[in-house]
Amino acid sequence: MSQSFDIAVVGATGLVGEALLMALDEREFPVGKLFALAAGDVAGQVAAFRERNLRVQAVDGFDFAAVALVFILEPLAPAQLARIEAAGCALVDLSGALPAERAPCVVAEVNPQQVGTARWLRSPLPAVVALASVLATLRQVLRLKRVTVTACLAVSGRGREGIEELARQTAQLLNARPLEPQLFDRQIAFNLLARSSAEQADGHARDERRLAGELGEVLGEPMLPVAATCVQAPVFFGDSLAVSLLCEEPVDLPVVLHCLDDAPELERVEQGDYPTAVGDALGQDLVYVGRVRPGLLDPCELNLWIASDNVRKGSALNAVRLGELLLKPPL
């Protein structure tokens, strides 16, 4: 692409915003002018891009006709979305607030063909980016019948506030000071919370419904049963997923391992070892897979462990790659 594009990033000063600006630079995305936007009071806020400081502008007054592509990292009101649409911008949504019918959900290495003529795309939950990458690879050698996943999510999924709260609570406990939960509804330090988002009337949490729905959409298997529990873990960065798959046929382990080794987006950690969020995934563009093992009694069962950087790999990198797909000149 020799052409360059003017771009707006809504929510540029958050954790994902920072990582997104870094990924745009690293991947030499053909950015002409970059506008860093945020909701609310932006006075004095600054975002760094290509070693320059950009003044953050308010979303409210921004004229979207000035840009070709908008990244949405925080939920926007319908009126704002209407302004972006009226301006004819391409859009990548990471806020999770855009309804499914407004834009397809895409993981760049899994279902890029879904982009088609779409001008707006949704980037899924970071855990879905990791899980879909692994399952799409495995689908080359096995047929999935059921997916059960316990997704232990990092507090950075709740932005800087999540990180600050885990650090603050941990220090309070180690120093025997009174614990004061603020962002999370109870003690997250040295504890696991049985959900990472609000629960809906049917008992499923919002993230769990989103994980199952987005995974089915990205894999093109909306009727695949997905049992998901999204746990909030006392981990700063990196999602860890314990996955159990039921397949239509007995699993051939050497074939599965070979298939995982061949996938350029995955890093399989050898049997006997295992990857972790902190030790392996942090800051990486790869999804880490390990502990690959068939069932103890059921040869059609396959279990594995996934670790992936939720901010970089699961959010910023996929968003930039979706932007590349949207701006690719037609053949």
Added chain:
Amino acid sequence: MSQSFDIAVVGATGLVGEALLMALDEREFPVGKLFALAAGDVAGQVAAFRERNLRVQAVDGFDFAAVALVFILEPLAPAQLARIEAAGCALVDLSGALPAERAPCVVAEVNPQQVGTARWLRSPLPAVVALASVLATLRQVLRLKRVTVTACLAVSGRGREGIEELARQTAQLLNARPLEPQLFDRQIAFNLLARSSAEQADGHARDERRLAGELGEVLGEPMLPVAATCVQAPVFFGDSLAVSLLCEEPVDLPVVLHCLDDAPELERVEQGDYPTAVGDALGQDLVYVGRVRPGLLDPCELNLWIASDNVRKGSALNAVRLGELLLKPPL
């Protein structure tokens, strides 16, 4: 029981040993004389029982003919076990080292009938005590076809050393000092380790195989497929289990909730709320259950979350209750 029994506890000074001595006292177990034993150098070691300090004696020189019942909290050599057998003692093993063929595995509230004429019993992994209590209850109203569990285990499962290491690593990280893993093979603070015990040649960790085997044995369903991942979590006390069940028929949620509410050993946390290891289970004799919800697509699927104190409920309390079953006078 008006009779009293002399008792030996091997491993009396560990975390579980302390909790066991406390539970013996609280439940007014008919202890005559209590011998606190430990392997290795016991010079100067003391265990507290009924507000008295007991000198710890070496296992090696101990004459087991002096006691009626032995609790084994740390692995013993076959020669030691032979001495206990020769002395005609009843035995409760919590070490996990006693082979399955030597003694049935029992959870007091689930399969007490398995005690029969056995003189030796195995108390299972703490996570199995919790999981079997819940599944045995649910089996009153549904037929299990498959169990998938991610068991996030507390570091106290590794004894005092586990607790000291998590605290030390956390302090090192918060103070920006170099991290020095010792007991665990890598950073456990602010991280999740994909297994809690050594991996075997087939890729399953020892604890995972033990969990699946003991669960099947306690439930009397050795052929029930159990997919288990045992994760080492940065939590001091309390195991947290994310469980997904497949049942033979569609799940009737109100019936399931009612059944859980009726179980005296369980505490169901109301829908919309959820239990945690630290906030609910710690120091309690109940197993906490919450987030009970059928599948999103599959009505035969049932998901739930369990929190239980691994040291007290999962180890000490079950061991004492097994001791009670062993010493109960014949009808």
